[in-house]
Amino acid sequence: MTLFEELKWRGLIKDQAGEDLEKIINSCNATFYWGTDPTADSLHIGHYSSLVTAKRLARAGHHPILLVGGATGLIGDPRPTAEREIISYEKVEKNLNGIKKQVEEIFKGLDVEVVNNYDWTKDISILEFLRDIGKYINVNYMLNKDIISRRLETGITFAEFTYTLLQGYDFLYLYEHKNCIMQVEGSDQWGNITTGIELINKKLGKNAYAFTMPLILDSNGEKFGKSAGNALWLDKTKTSSYELYQYLINSTDDKVEEYLKVFTFLSPDEIMNIINKHKEKPEERLAQKTLANEFIRDLRGELELDKCIHISDALFKGNIKDLTEDELSMAINSIPCFEISDDKDLVNLLVDSSICSSKRESREFINNNSISINGEKVNDLEFIVKKENALYNKYTVIRKGKKKYFVIIHK
DSSP states (O other): OOHHHHHHHTTOOSSEEOTTHHHHHHHOOOEEEEEEOOSSSSOBHHHHHHHHHHHHHHHHTOEEEEEEOTTHHHHOOOOSSSOOOOOOHHHHHHHHHHHHHHHHHHTTTSOOEEEETHHHHTTOOHHHHHHHTGGGSOHHHHHTSHHHHHHTTTOOOHHHHTHHHHHHHHHHHHHHHHOEEEEEEEGGGHHHHHHHHHHIIIIIOOOOEEEEEOOOBOTTSOBOSTTTTOOOBSSTTTSOHHHHHHHHHTOOHHHHHHHHHHHOOOOHHHHHHHHHHHHHOGGGOHHHHHHHHHHHHHHHOHHHHHHHHHHHHHHHHTOGGGSOHHHHHHHHTTSOEEEESSOEEHHHHHHHTTSSSSHHHHHHHHHTTOEEETTEEOOOTTOEEOGGGSBTTTEEEEEETTTEEEEEEEO
8 A cells, every 4th residue: 555545544534635645645755734722731532543643644754743832722723612711821831831742752753843833923913914814815715614604603703713814824834934735634624724725825826735534533423522521631640541541442343443543553454454353253352452552552652551451450350459559540540439538337338339229239249249349259248348458558449240340549
């Protein structure tokens, strides 16, 4: 496969601009840019899907410019339903620094440049911007942008309305000053991308190129993100490696092939070999395990992957005491937790923490040897859960049946 054919095979090209786009991609020596606004202090898995594509292009020989929008972040890309909350200068700066560190780490060892559009926007006056940029873009052209047309009924502020000009100017600036001829983004940015291409064509008389990737959705058909409430953060202090690992291990069969193509650097042959083996014995979940291993290794490194595998193995076998305090604290982020301040009898604790629905059910599970405390089966109806017996003087891990775990945190 050529690089372009592989990107198509992986499902990574949705919209495209430029007659010679395929030739540009296959040349493997173009400068392109990917950008994001610092709306939070960390990127999430939705961003990572397109960052992996940018990294794939970089590995092939293209030169990536990674833009963090210190200027555009002060305005905010229009949302489909309501105006985005304005973020303070201080918050934008904090978020920007966090994201800058993340993208530098993800692209470590590759020829990459990280830029901030505030650097070339801050000194432009409103008159200069209107004369030098605004005059090239027709209002009717802007009104036809999908995101703008959807907001006309409920109302859109002038600041949001002109956001597409700001992002279009980024492409123009990078084209002029860094020979950046291509933009690569998620498909929700297509309207802003084409504004940049229009500016380059009208102001410079040059052609520019772009392609977008389909937005990656979860198994419920939801876009990953902060507003959807399903953000899986790239910052491991916000989403632990084990949480990410567990999410990927539990990918549904109808999503795992897509995720392998998007998120991993395995070759097409390797991916199809894994999928074919998975279909023969889906109960072994080879595809999901491969996805989780490759994803964590690429994003967080081999050491974090080893921790995830060790935690998963300890929980599966019930060997809770084998976990270090760091590993246990990682594990509980994906396990239901309940706090208690005093010692408590097990029967009532199981009900109060919603592990069992009634005292009768509690007694049945205990009598049937279906309750384990810190890896040890408990069949004593008078058993008291005490802080002095907690792991690391803080955690009591309860297993109900073979797979369901709960954590009691002692205050």
